[in-house]
Amino acid sequence: MQFKLKLTAALAIAAACGVAAAQEQVVKIGHVAPLSGAQAHYGKDNENGVRMAIEDLNAQKIKIGGKTIKWEIQAEDDAADPKQGTAAAQKLCDAKVAGVVGHLNSGTTIPAAKVYHDCGIPHITGAATNPDLTKPGWDTTYRIISNDNALGAALALYAADKLKLKKVAVIDDRTAYGQGVAEVFKKTAQSKGMQVVGQEFTNDKATDFMAILTSIKSKNPDAIFYGGMDAQGGPMLRQLDQLGMTNVKFFGGDGICTQKIIELAGGAKSLENVICAEGGSSLDKMPGGKAWKERYDKKYPGQFQIYSPYTYDATFVLVDAMKRANSIDPKKYIPFLKKTNYKGVTANIVFEPNGELKNAASTLYTYKGGKKSVAE
CATH class of the missing domain: 3.40.50.2300 (Response regulator)
Incomplete structure (x- = not known):
């Protein structure tokens, strides 16, 4: 039972x-x-x-x-x-x-x-x-x-209207993202009367940028815009230090706007010159x-x-x-x-x-x- x-x-x-x-x-x-x-x-x-x-x-x-x-x-x-x-x-x-x-x-x-x-x-x-x-x-x-039209334009307007910069060089990593945001920045900067003194290209696997940065240095820009990700942005900041370009502003979209770039920059002074844009509000807002x-x-x-x-x-x-x-x-x-x-x-x-x-x-x-x- x-x-x-x-x-x-x-x-x-x-x-x-x-x-x-x-x-x-x-x-x-x-x-x-x-x-x-x-x-x-x-x-x-x-x-x-x-x-x-x-x-x-x-x-x-x-x-x-x-x-x-x-x-x-x-x-x-x-x-x-x-x-x-x-x-x-x-x-x-x-x-x-x-x-x-x-x-x-x-x-x-x-x-x-x-x-x-x-x-x-x-x-x-x-x-x-x-x-x-x-x-x-x-x-x-x-x-x-936000898409790149908003991000690239916001950065260019900040460079022209807030910082009153006159000359900028542009670098991109040839990806859909990097090229897209760089092109929007370039066109908006030119529409605001800024002079694009140089345009260089790299790729999303590179780590050595000395040749293109040396070429840009000779043109004496107020700022560099980089369309790409932080894996390249970090080493680029270190190499800007090595070339004595610590007075050059460094713009970029959300690809470089990370916590990780602090580590990847390895203590570079040029990190202080970074101005980057993210789609969306800040976390606090x-x-x-x-x-x-x-x-x-x-x-x-x-x-x-x-x-x-x-x-x-x-x-x-x-x-x-x-x-x-x-x-x-x-x-x-x-x-x-x-x-x-x-x-x-x-x-x-x-x-x-x-x-x-x-x-x-x-x-x-x-x-x-x-x-x-x-x-x-």
């Missing part, structure tokens, strides 16, 4: 577990960024933002289509390489993830966007800033950060930035760079559209994604018809006393 009772109880528990499992559904959100190579610190920060969002979403026990959703991340490494980026995108398409947060670099995001469009999966980037990303107007492509950053630092100490608040919000924006559509099927929730009006950590997120963020803010920063702070 006792055995029968135990067996009956065990069967009842098993049946209950079966019902619970039937009422739960695993939904994967893809994430792509460089998790290896010189830009891995950006990629890990971005991934942390998504993981934090996934954890918070699971705590909410969200029901969609009558089932409790268990959210999971499928993280892929594109190593900041366009070919690996499209391969990662195809892998996520084949895995039938519900949506994607990424990529980091414009050079990987632009070709990956076509892959997502062709397989009908929406992606939101909180990092890639080249304006060409949204030119096709695909309903699968979204950005929740974001609607939920300060409290969110405290949580992030407890969970991922010393890993914050720039974009994790945006990847966090991007994850929530995807899920918010699914909730409103009551469906995890991209075909059904994309129309709701287009009509997003979401109060995030970074901003109130509303999209333009082409997928750009409405009323996107930008903020300029400097590195005084070895600390990153909002420019005056």
Whole structure:
């Protein structure tokens, strides 16, 4: 009799577990960024933002289509390489993830966007800033950060109007991001009457810039604009010191506007001359930035760079559209994604018809006393 009772109880528990499992559904959100190579610190920060969002979403026990959703991340490494980026995108398409947060670099995001469009999966980037990303107007492509038109122009206007600089040299790393932001800076600077005394090129793997900096030195610029990432920006600052160019301002977009550049600059005096721009408000001015950053630092100490608040919000924006559509099927929730009006950590997120963020803010920063702070 006792055995029968135990067996009956065990069967009842098993049946209950079966019902619970039937009422739960695993939904994967893809994430792509460089998790290896010189830009891995950006990629890990971005991934942390998504993981934090996934954890918070699971705590909410969200029901969609009558089932409790268990959210999971499928993280892929594109190593900041366009070919690996499209391969990662195809892998996520084949895995039938519900949506994607990424990529980091414009050079990987632009070709990956076509892959997502062709397989009908929406992606939101909180990092890639080249304006060409949204030119096709695909309903699968979204950005929740300012693009290079805003960043490059803001820096050039600051150089001309605030600092009254007259001569500038421009360097870019030949990537979609670096070329894009440098070109906007150059055109805006020229429209303000600044003279572009030299234009040089490097690549996103280089570490020796002595030849191009020596060439620029002979032209005696007031400032250098660098379109690229901190892995090159840091060594460039050290080499400016070596050439005695410690009185030259050093401008750049969000690619150099990191905590990591302090370390990469290796104590260079030229770090004090950096003026960089980020899409979005400063953490202190974001609607939920300060409290969110405290949580992030407890969970991922010393890993914050720039974009994790945006990847966090991007994850929530995807899920918010699914909730409103009551469906995890991209075909059904994309129309709701287009009509997003979401109060995030970074901003109130509303999209333009082409997928750009409405009323996107930008903020300029400097590195005084070895600390990153909002420019005056």
